[in-house]
Amino acid sequence: MKKLLLIGSLFFMGLMANAQNGNTNSCGTDQHLAEQIKNNPSLKAAKENYEANLKELMKNYNPNDYRTKAGQQKKATIKYIIPVVVHVFHNNGSENISEAQVKSEIDFLNKSFRNLNSDTINRRAGMFITPSGDTNYYDNKSLAADIEVEFRLAKKDPQGNCTNGIVRIFTPLTNKGNDELKKMSVWDTKRYYNIWVVKQINRGNTIGIAGYAQFPFGFGGGASTDGIMVIHNEFGNVGTSQPGQTPNVTTSTHETGHWLGLYHPFQISSDSCGTDGDGVFDTPPTYFSPNSTEPLRNKCSNKSYNTCSTEKPDLPDMQENYMDYFIGNCASNMFTLEQKARIHTVLENFRFTLWQPENLAFTGVDDLSPSTCPPVAAFNSQAPFTCAGSKVLFLDYSYGGTINTYEWTFEGGTPATATGKVPGQIQYDNAGTYDVTLKVTGPNGSNTITLPDYVTVLPASSNLPGGYYTADWWYQNNWEEKGWRFVYENDQNQFKRFGISYNQNASMRYSQDPFNQYNSVGSISSLISPSFDFSGTTTAYFSFNYAFAQAVLSSTVGGGNTAEELKVYTSVDCGKTWIVRETINSTNISTIGTGSSATLSSAIDFIPADQSKWKTVTVSGAKIPSNSNVRFKIEFKYSGGNNFYLDNVNVGLSTGLNQNLADAIQFKAQPNPFNVSTNLIYNLVSSENVEIHLFDILGKDLGTVFSGTQAAGSQNVEIEKNAFHLTPGIYLVNMKIGNSTLNHKIIVE
Ligand SMILES: [Zn+2]
Incomplete structure (x- = not known):
């Protein structure tokens, strides 16, 4: 199988909308590369040079490290630890994702790269017969690899300050994520894996990109853009990015694969029916149809066949691979042993600064140096609105360094103070808005947060009458x-x-x-x-x-x-x-x-x-x-x-409110607001008993304006301000027409 894609062509642009099984969101990495090459033609040579180098370097990679099944076993000590910084660009919207959502993505990345995800069970193995009658075997279970890479949120920023590895930048530009945006917040890309999370990615005129990565080879001025950009609702698997949502949670795994040097399995080669694909021999090339129905593409059932290749067995597309676009039962649950070799070669030769022990200490993610960070106080409540006499539950979300003591202060609450991580339920007896304060203290210092007017307590019963x-x-x-x-x-x-x-x-x-x-x-x-x-x-x-x-x-x-x-x-x-x-x-x-x-x-x-x-x-x-x-x-x-x-x-x-009647009588008060008097003008479709009263805003009846029978047709009833001793404010004209009641507002200036 071989895709027919030419990078940078208009054909590619047309593909984007159909990519990822009909999703509107897809990977923009190839498009990004094409743009970069267009802006900087020398990059093409740099890419070719890098690939030639990589090919040579991979010859030195010990095959036993990845080609044997023993290589899949988890090692006690992780080989490569990568410090990560996540820049959340937001406009105060839901794209300002929670710390929990960021952590869920880091957790997912680690499961993906360590071959620990629960959906690994969906990998296929089996036999199939080609149209020419040959029998072929494939086994995606035994090809799957533990990449031995672990991502950790940075604990020290480039200046040596304590951090939770998350930077939040307020900017409306989050709607148009691109390389320029990255430069607003970037940490040394030789020390940190930079991940930028945005609301929307805008590559050229294309909207609907889920994420894009920068490859490991050199770019003119590219260091400040090195990393991946992902939309918030495909980042992590809680909050705005829920599992089962389309698109899915593996986007960052896919983009990280690119960042570590992996191409799409259907990647370009010298001819459209070539054999090389992504340059990885254990991922079969994939036919990628520009037609959204994908008639030629292998499916999970293995019933479709390559129409291109006759020169080697046509293995089923590895839809299990994170670098493939397929979405379905068997999709996106593995990297292969050879992909592991490529990633390791990239990490050893092109991204080696990141995982050096010196850098792990610098970024605070190593297991050796004791934390010197003070804790950071944070809390939340599940119901900051409540009735007087009710109780409110508070939850601690403090993070950072070790915490020994918690000191809570609840203005207007009972009890007014509490200690411990779980303060229990706090009772609020009086209406009002109240501050909540939490101080956390540990061996490295303390931190205090006060949320002003955080709790709103409302009267437990109505202060307004049941009337109008x-x-x-x-x-x-x-x-x-x-x-x-x-x-x-x-x-x-x-x-x-x-x-x-x-x-x-x-x-x-x-x-x-x-x-x-x-x-x-x-x-x-x-x-x-x-x-x-x-x-x-x-x-x-x-x-x-x-x-x-x-x-x-x-x-x-x-x-x-x-x-x-x-x-x-x-x-x-x-x-x-x-x-x-x-x-x-x-x-x-x-x-x-x-x-x-x-x-x-x-x-x-x-x-x-x-x-x-x-x-x-x-x-x-x-x-x-x-x-x-x-x-x-x-x-x-x-x-x-x-x-x-x-x-x-x-x-x-x-009482018998009648919206049709309300429309039919075409009530108007003219003028309204008024100083001296106003005319109530309305139309009766038939002769009716009419009774008009005037009420104040608290529902007090101020007296009768009109009472009697009126003929069909236009009516005009006057209200004089002085006759009812009206002061400036809103009043209600209550009209009983037949069995129906209608209300209208008038305003005295
Ligand atoms: Zn991609």
Whole structure:
């Protein structure tokens, strides 16, 4: 099998989209090399020189080190230890991955390189008959090698300071990971294996690269770019990179293979049906089809055959190999003995500075020198929101040097102090926000961290009546004073007041971000209500209007994406736990229809010009608990779409609330806001008994505005400020029309 790939050709570019079994994310190493050669043509000769050298050097490698099955046995002392630094480039989004996720990747790398992964059981061995009738045997189990390389996060930085081996750099450029970005944070590449983790890799105009590596041979000015770059959601197997997700967790293993000198098994050779492939004799060359259906490629079943080669047995593609692109049951679980020889030769001759004992001491990763690092204090809580009278559990995540003592301080908590790694549950009796402090001390010093206002304690029962309430975005609205708040998990981007509204003058807008510089795809923004007392009632409702246009054009970043989600939740425990009551997703979330005519390029600002561009969401009935402490949450998950607008949020008790009627009567208050008087203008489709009352914001009935029978047609009822002794603020016009009740806001200036 032989792939037909020519590095640097347009053909290659076309392949990228089909690589890795149809994944959009693939390896960009070959493309990176092609770009480098294009920018620096002498690199081609350097590569050829390196390969000729390597071939000679490998002749000196003791075959017994890798060609015998005995070579697979684990040795007590690891041969090569490599200090690692991981640079996490982030924009405060989910790409700012946790330390646990980084460690999970290092752990996975070590399992991969030491032949310890659990999926090694999927390796195949067997017999097959070629079309010409020859019998061939293959045994990928016995070819698998323990590479005897171990990666360790650095404990000392280049200046000799203590470190956990992770550097975090805040920059919107994480959306366009490339060699330039690497230079913002790089540690001496002769001493550290540099891994850069980004949100998105942008090689030229190509997006959708999972990772890319730099090969061991020399580059003009290349030292500062030596290492690998990987997207965060293929790095590690916890957090944003979960096992079973497509693409998979072996990306860094694959890229590290390149960094240690391995090519793809389908790598270029002098002719398209050549025999050399990656230059490794125990990885059969692989036919790599540009057609996504891959009709000629060997499968796990071994039923397909090479159409090129007649000169040697056509072994099945080694889909088990980490350097192959295949994804499936038997995929990505081994390096071979000959690949091990190549890696060792590279480590001995081209990357030898990394694993020298002097460097292991310099970077703090050796087993010999005692740690002189003080510990670093860190902690977390699983529920920083809670009700007064509830308990909160805190978890210690301190790291670094040895820790002998823990000293916790809980402002507003009982107990107010604690010792030990596990402080137990802390009770909070009074509403407010409280600091938490942790001091850790060990033989090498101590460290203290204080998280200000870390715990939010809310009243255990409602401070608002069960009657009507509204959160509008009028410029004098008191919605924040009443306890409504926006909460952002990651984003810099926030909801801001905007002068287009469903029914008044302003809404809250979450602005589009065509290049995702400020928004992170998948990040979540929420509006959380104050608490309402709905004990003993089943007629509560929660409603709001929103407007949204998806950016489904493929030319935009995040394009073709309909992953936005709008959810409504309720909570009866101050936001500690939430229950989903409504989910609006896929194309249903669009308020301007679906199909090409309803889609917008993110280059065009979506403005919902009239009410037809908005949708109403209502949660009512059994979806709202009959509880004295009910909170609502509207949650919007961003995924690269256009502007999202939120308006006219209403909470109340309804008696025969009729949304159709509300639309039909076309209610307006003019002017609104008003100084002296306003006219309530509406349309009755038939003659009705009408009763209009005015309420204040706390639900107090201020009196009757109108009571009687009105004929079909346009109606006009005036409210004078002085007649009701109104002071500036929001008031509610409560209309009973027939058996239905409607509410509208008016504002006195
Ligand atoms: Zn690759």
